Amino acid sequence: MTIYDIAEKCGVSIATVSRVLNGSSRVSAKTKEKILLVMKEQNYQPNPFARGLGLNSMKMIGVLCEDVSDSFYATAISLIESYLRLIDWNVILGCTGRGSGLKYKHLQFLMEKHVDAIIIIGTPFNHTKDLDYLKNVAKKRPVIMVNSYIKHNNIYGIICDEETGMSDIVGKLAEKGCKSVLYLYDSLTYSGRQKLTGYKKGIATHKLDENPLLQNKINRSLEDVEQTVKKLIEQNVYFDAVVTSEDLLAIGAQRAILQMGKNMPIVGCNNSLLAQCATPMITSLDNQLEILCREAVELLTKLMNDKEVPSKMIFPAKLYQRESFIYA
Amino acid sequence: MTIYDIAEKCGVSIATVSRVLNGSSRVSAKTKEKILLVMKEQNYQPNPFARGLGLNSMKMIGVLCEDVSDSFYATAISLIESYLRLIDWNVILGCTGRGSGLKYKHLQFLMEKHVDAIIIIGTPFNHTKDLDYLKNVAKKRPVIMVNSYIKHNNIYGIICDEETGMSDIVGKLAEKGCKSVLYLYDSLTYSGRQKLTGYKKGIATHKLDENPLLQNKINRSLEDVEQTVKKLIEQNVYFDAVVTSEDLLAIGAQRAILQMGKNMPIVGCNNSLLAQCATPMITSLDNQLEILCREAVELLTKLMNDKEVPSKMIFPAKLYQRESFIYA
DNA sequence: TTGTACGCGTTATCAT
DNA sequence: ATGATAACGCGTACAA
Numbered sequence: 001m002t003i004y005d006i007a008e009k010c011g012v013s014i015a016t017v018s019r020v021l022n023g024s025s026r027v028s029a030k031t032k033e034k035i036l037l038v039m040k041e042q043n044y045q046p047n048p049f050a051r052g053l054g055l056n057s058m059k060m061i062g063v064l065c066e067d068v069s070d071s072f073y074a075t076a077i078s079l080i081e082s083y084l085r086l087i088d089w090n091v092i093l094g095c096t097g098r099g100s101g102l103k104y105k106h107l108q109f110l111m112e113k114h115v116d117a118i119i120i121i122g123t124p125f126n127h128t129k130d131l132d133y134l135k136n137v138a139k140k141r142p143v144i145m146v147n148s149y150i151k152h153n154n155i156y157g158i159i160c161d162e163e164t165g166m167s168d169i170v171g172k173l174a175e176k177g178c179k180s181v182l183y184l185y186d187s188l189t190y191s192g193r194q195k196l197t198g199y200k201k202g203i204a205t206h207k208l209d210e211n212p213l214l215q216n217k218i219n220r221s222l223e224d225v226e227q228t229v230k231k232l233i234e235q236n237v238y239f240d241a242v243v244t245s246e247d248l249l250a251i252g253a254q255r256a257i258l259q260m261g262k263n264m265p266i267v268g269c270n271n272s273l274l275a276q277c278a279t280p281m282i283t284s285l286d287n288q289l290e291i292l293c294r295e296a297v298e299l300l301t302k303l304m305n306d307k308e309v310p311s312k313m314i315f316p317a318k319l320y321q322r323e324s325f326i327y328a
Numbered sequence: 329m330t331i332y333d334i335a336e337k338c339g340v341s342i343a344t345v346s347r348v349l350n351g352s353s354r355v356s357a358k359t360k361e362k363i364l365l366v367m368k369e370q371n372y373q374p375n376p377f378a379r380g381l382g383l384n385s386m387k388m389i390g391v392l393c394e395d396v397s398d399s400f401y402a403t404a405i406s407l408i409e410s411y412l413r414l415i416d417w418n419v420i421l422g423c424t425g426r427g428s429g430l431k432y433k434h435l436q437f438l439m440e441k442h443v444d445a446i447i448i449i450g451t452p453f454n455h456t457k458d459l460d461y462l463k464n465v466a467k468k469r470p471v472i473m474v475n476s477y478i479k480h481n482n483i484y485g486i487i488c489d490e491e492t493g494m495s496d497i498v499g500k501l502a503e504k505g506c507k508s509v510l511y512l513y514d515s516l517t518y519s520g521r522q523k524l525t526g527y528k529k530g531i532a533t534h535k536l537d538e539n540p541l542l543q544n545k546i547n548r549s550l551e552d553v554e555q556t557v558k559k560l561i562e563q564n565v566y567f568d569a570v571v572t573s574e575d576l577l578a579i580g581a582q583r584a585i586l587q588m589g590k591n592m593p594i595v596g597c598n599n600s601l602l603a604q605c606a607t608p609m610i611t612s613l614d615n616q617l618e619i620l621c622r623e624a625v626e627l628l629t630k631l632m633n634d635k636e637v638p639s640k641m642i643f644p645a646k647l648y649q650r651e652s653f654i655y656a
Numbered sequence: 657t658t659g660t661a662c663g664c665g666t667t668a669t670c671a672t
Numbered sequence: 673a674t675g676a677t678a679a680c681g682c683g684t685a686c687a688a
Contacts, residue, residue: 049380050681378665
């Protein structure tokens with residue numbers, strides 16, 4: 001079934017069929033009706049490749065993340081897919097992995113499909129190769145970064161102010177009387193750097209213990225966190241609260257602390273389902289993904305309609321207080 | 329940059345350029361070299377839509393699931409994407425949501441993009457509208473169902489034998505001396521039915537308590553499970569072990585049980601990260617997603633090469649024993 | 657209101 | 673080994 005077949009069956013030209021197909025301009029009600037009928041009868045579907053060739057678009061957005069199996073990325077992609085779906089856009093998914101210097105390959109892969117835009121979710125572009133390629137991509141297509149940002153023409157950032165969020169947490173801990181806040185993180189993405197900065201600022205502002213031993217970069221695994229925390233306690237490194245860049249780290253830390261017979265406030269980040277699965281439930285800083293993703297898609301549609309958009313939007317984080325925040 | 333530009337710059341015809349582009353047939357080493365050089369210089373990339381139009385394929389696979397933000401689906405999609413990526417196929421993602429009678433819309437959406445095949449991850453097609461459309465899809469494109477199956481021409485199933493897995497679990501509990509095993513589940517997908525059947529068979533085989541109050545369908549939420557389990561205990565419904573269709577349910581159940589001052593073996597399903605975040609860590613039945621997904625992609629490539637493939641493949645499940653299995 | 661004809665960038669089938 | 677040219681199916685400017 002092509003547009004020619006439909007045209008023939010209706011005794012009209014393909015132009016007319018194309019017109020009703022695209023709801024454009026004036027077509028007599030009668031012919032329109034007939035064409036619609038035949039299209040339905042024949043179950044006609046325009047060929048997307050031909051259409052793409054003519055319009056230079058197949059209404060597809062490339063969405064890139066490091067790893068969909070991570071709940072943070074998964075949630076974001078779920079949200080973005082559903083929002084895009086509402087306005088008839090498809091998502092082509094790309095998972096880069098956490099390695100450096102290989103992300104550009106995935107961008108390339110998406111660009112080869114002529115996606116109309118690229119949405120990147122919290123993925124670091126530190127390696128020169130990756131970064132250069134990304135900037136080249138931006139010359140051809142808009143790039144929207146969710147919870148990450150790189151200042152460059154045609155790259156837009158929609159981020160959560162986790163820095164303030166984190167620094168506020170430290171403030172609350174200080175109010176509670178905590179003096180030494182342990183910070184555990186696993187990677188320095190844009191978001192990761194924000195949180196670390198927030199932690200440091202919080203510590204400085206509230207004149208808390210600045211012991212460098214209290215800042216630990218570790219792997220994102222329960223075993224590693226537990227081991228690290230236990231070791232710190234065994235080595236008598238004093239701390240009376242824990243903040244982490246990730247719920248999983250907070251969970252591991254909490255487990256280790258309880259096992260060592262201690263107790264103190266613990267705060268994670270990302271407010272994932274994991275946080276609620278731990279006992280006691282983990283207090284967590286929510287980066288408001290739902291808002292970020294909605295705004296990302298909103299911004300995209302504005303861009304497509306040549307409207308003006310801000311290059312950077314910042315939304316506040318929100319703390320979800322749960323049991324782990326209560327000093328026992 | 330089109331194939332014409334490249335041809336012109338090289339003083340050859342587009343046919344020759346196309347030949348080197350597709351590595352086909354014989355081209356003199358010299359011209360080939362020159363063409364490759366110019367292509368690199370000009371950063372030439374063939375237009376995917378034009379190519380799609382000619383070949384009637386853009387090497388894209390539609391992948392459908394209910395909800396990527398669910399860790400089971402997320403893991404599956406992550407695996408499938410990476411396997412497909414290795415052989416240069418793109419993933420178009422579709423998330424249907426858990427509603428019935430709307431999934432066909434999403435299939436339609438994918439089919440409109442002329443994907444070469446569809447992979448469906450554990451998504452139920454109970455509603456007639458959905459099912460009929462799915463069967464129609466199968467007339468045009470191969471459909472591969474991961475952890476689900478519908479017997480039909482051109483639909484292939486790659487499933488995990490969770491029925492046996494579940495029934496074996498009940499057996500192990502019986503060996504431990506348990507008499508009344510509570511079963512909690514949240515949905516009757518293909519996989520969900522398998523597990524329920526496995527549970528019933530296990531109960532029957534080992535002559536355990538068949539009290540219908542021990543089979544509870546509930547919402548997938550921590551609050552609901554906790555409430556349900558507490559109510560059962562308060563109503564003096566006796567049970568001495570819990571099995572659930574989902575890790576999350578097991579976690580909620582465990583929490584309620586501990587809070588009520590009891591203790592017993594608890595087993596979840598899907599072996600997600602959640603299971604490890606609970607304390608005690610939840611024993612879980614792993615449906616071997618990695619194997620299923622790898623085989624799904626393998627099967628797909630065979631299909632594309634017109635090789636014979638089985639319509640259904642079944643792999644065994646695997647129990648990961650953790651703390652929650654130890655009767656305290 | 658409707659039709660004609662061309663362009664979109666490939667691949668593939670013929671010739672040469 | 674290479675070139676000319678016909679599909680592929682659609683959108684659209686222009687003509688009627």
